Amino acid sequence: MSIEPLASLDRSTLRERALEVLRTAVLSGRYGPGDHLGEVELAGSLGVSRGTVREALRHLQQEGLVTPGNRGMLRVSSLSPHEVRELFRVREALEGLAVREIIASPGRESAVAALRTALDQLTDDGDFAARIQADLAFHLQLCRLSGNSMLVEAWQRLEGRMRVAILSGAAWQAPMMARDRHAPIVDAIEQGDVAAALRVVEEHMAAAAEHFAGASDPA
Amino acid sequence: MSIEPLASLDRSTLRERALEVLRTAVLSGRYGPGDHLGEVELAGSLGVSRGTVREALRHLQQEGLVTPGNRGMLRVSSLSPHEVRELFRVREALEGLAVREIIASPGRESAVAALRTALDQLTDDGDFAARIQADLAFHLQLCRLSGNSMLVEAWQRLEGRMRVAILSGAAWQAPMMARDRHAPIVDAIEQGDVAAALRVVEEHMAAAAEHFAGASDPA
DNA sequence: CGGGCTGCGGATGTCGACAGTCGTCACGCC
DNA sequence: GGCGTGACGACTGTCGACATCCGCAGCCCG
Incomplete structure (x- = not known):
């Protein structure tokens, strides 16, 4: 007789699991930009019905x-260099708000500590996907620490497009996601100088924008 | 024999029309916050299948x-006063970016003119729904004129929640959506003083936040 | 009288099938 | 040879039915 409680069962629906698999597939580059994602083909591959795949695809569309x-056929998104620049401007506004709220909040010190922890995940080793993950996790953490749930939500709705942008202008030897690039943000928060x-955030975003936009449009 | 080309047919899908109807129903107050939206009931009312209603509901959920x-049953959303305040902070960041980009752009004068036009729709007469529409249309126009498509998209993804917030803290004699409240924003843009x-935007949002949040939480 | 078991009703989850539409391509006519 | 036309294949849109799960009322038993 086991003392420990049984491992909690997986209560996720097929739709959620299909969504996860498809998202990973697209984000991993399994499908390139412009590739057609057919419902029948995916349904066959995943072993689920078309309706289930359909709902997952609709979710991906909104992401x-x-x-x-x-004719409504879904293709993997791609972002133009111009859109990438726009995207990073929006991020700048959002994360700028996060920074302001963190500095204004009483829990600034613990926030800085949490950010330093997230910073440690940003190593140079690990595969490319892991580094993207660590980079975005840092910025997401930044939003979370602001304590503004609506901000977190708005940021997360942009996450899909950010990943598309990163993949699209795949800058493989990206020094953009290095630890040194993010440390100044934390330092500035610690200083408390809004x-x-x-x-710093503006510079970070501008550099990132040119980095990822310029990869496919070296103007 | 008519010279004019035949009126283009309505190419919208049932899903889109169902989505539109349901969104209008929720936003018009036809269903109050917390009300349960059952797939079978709605499918019966709309005369479509459950699957179609289902997709529309999922879209509304992401909005x-x-x-x-x-157990996954969908209810009409409501926002806490705290969330309303958070929401308006995000709007402030977003529309602040819009203002900055408009001022920095060469087409500032025409943008001001367009905003003045939108301002004219903000009259005191008309029903409540029309005034909400005019108010949000003004702010959406502000984002559009920034020329940043990602900003417009991010703002629009918040629109649903904004409407919930407005409805939730239904301030029926809202002087918040008056023309005088918005004119200073346009004036400041015209002045070119970032x-x-x-x-001005910050004050506008702060006032609106307290207005709509305070309606249900008069602290 | 209280607690647990057991149907029952209602809701969503999932599926397979049919219908409608578009792109393509070969065919036949001018 | 060029063009209109029809058939064909592929894909999405839509639907109805079955499966599954949860909450609840009623009943039985201790």
Whole structure:
């Protein structure tokens, strides 16, 4: 007789699991930008019905990972360099708000500590996917620590497009996601200088925007 | 024999039309916060299959108009006063970016003109729904004129929750959506003073946040 | 009288099938 | 040879039915 309680059963629906698999597939580059994602084919591959795949695809569509093409057929999204720059401007506004709220909050010190922890995950080793994950996790943590749930939500709705942007302008030897690039943000928060912190975020986003946009448009 | 080309046919899918009807129903107050939206009932009312209603409901869920309750059953969303305040902080960041980009753009003058036009729709007469529409249309126009498509998208994803917030803290004699409240924003843009414009937006959002949050939490 | 078992009703989850539409391509006519 | 036309295949849109799960009322038993 086991003392420990039985492992909690997986209560997720097929739709959720299919969504997860498809998202991973798209984000891992398993399908390239512009590739057609057919319901029948995917349903066959995943061993589920078309309706289930359909709902997962619709979710991916709202996440911005797939875009409806001709006659509603879904294709893997791609972002133009211009859109990438726009995207990072929005991130700048959002994360700038996060920084302001963190500095203004009483729990600034613990927030800085949490960010330093997230920073440690940003190593140079590990595969590319893991580094993307660590990078985005840091920024997500930044939003979370602001304590503004709506901000977190808004940021997460952009996450899909960010990943598309990163993949799209695949800068494989990206020094962009290095620890050194993010440390100044934390430092500025620790200092408590709002203006300086906002400037750091702005520079970070501008550099990232040019980095990822410029990869496919070296203008 | 008519010279004019035949009126283009309605190419919208049942899902889109169902989505539109359901969104209108929820936003018009036809269903109150917390009300259960059953697939079978709605499918019967709309005369479509459950699957079609299902997809529309999922879309509404991602818009934030409905939230999953017990056992995945969908209920009309409601926002706590705290969440309303958070929401308006995010709007402040987003629309602040819009203002900055408009001021920095060469087409500032035409943007001001367009905003003045939108301002004219903000009259005191008309029913409540029309005034909400005019108010949000003004702010959406603000985002559009920034020329940043990602910003527009991010804002629109918040629109559902904004409407919930407005309905939730239904301030029926809202002087919040008056023309006078919005004119200073346009004026500041026309002046070209970024700092002043951002301050105006901040004040506008703060006032709105307290207005709509305070309606249900008069602290 | 209280607690647990047991149907029952209602809700969502999932599926397979049919219908409608579009792109393509070969065919036949001018 | 060029063009309109029809058939064909592929894909998505839509539907109805079955499976599954949960809450609840009623009943039985201790």
